[in-house]
Amino acid sequence: MAFNTDTSFAGSSFVDRFAALRAVWAEKAEKRKVYRTTLAELESLSNRDLSDLGMSRAMIKSVAIEAAYGH
Numbered sequence: 001m002a003f004n005t006d007t008s009f010a011g012s013s014f015v016d017r018f019a020a021l022r023a024v025w026a027e028k029a030e031k032r033k034v035y036r037t038t039l040a041e042l043e044s045l046s047n048r049d050l051s052d053l054g055m056s057r058a059m060i061k062s063v064a065i066e067a068a069y070g071h
Contacts, residue, residue, distance in 0.1 A: 035068035 042050070042060045050057060065071055 031068045035064050038067045043064040 025071065039060065042055075042063060045053075050060075055063065
């Protein structure tokens with residue numbers, strides 16, 4: 001899995017750079033929350049419920065990653 005880190009920030013002042021950094025952190029936190037929530041909800045389902053969705057237990061993590069990060 002490859003990761004891309006964007007280290008450029010809008011604006012040149014410290015306040016602008018800090019605000020941009022906080023926005024990046026907030027976006028990442030929201031994605032982590034979606035991942036954790038999706039993972040917990042899918043893990044709580046029975047094997048039969050997962051089968052009805054066309055999923056196996058082995059697919060749960062990849063589905064949660066797709067839901068949160070779109071990979």
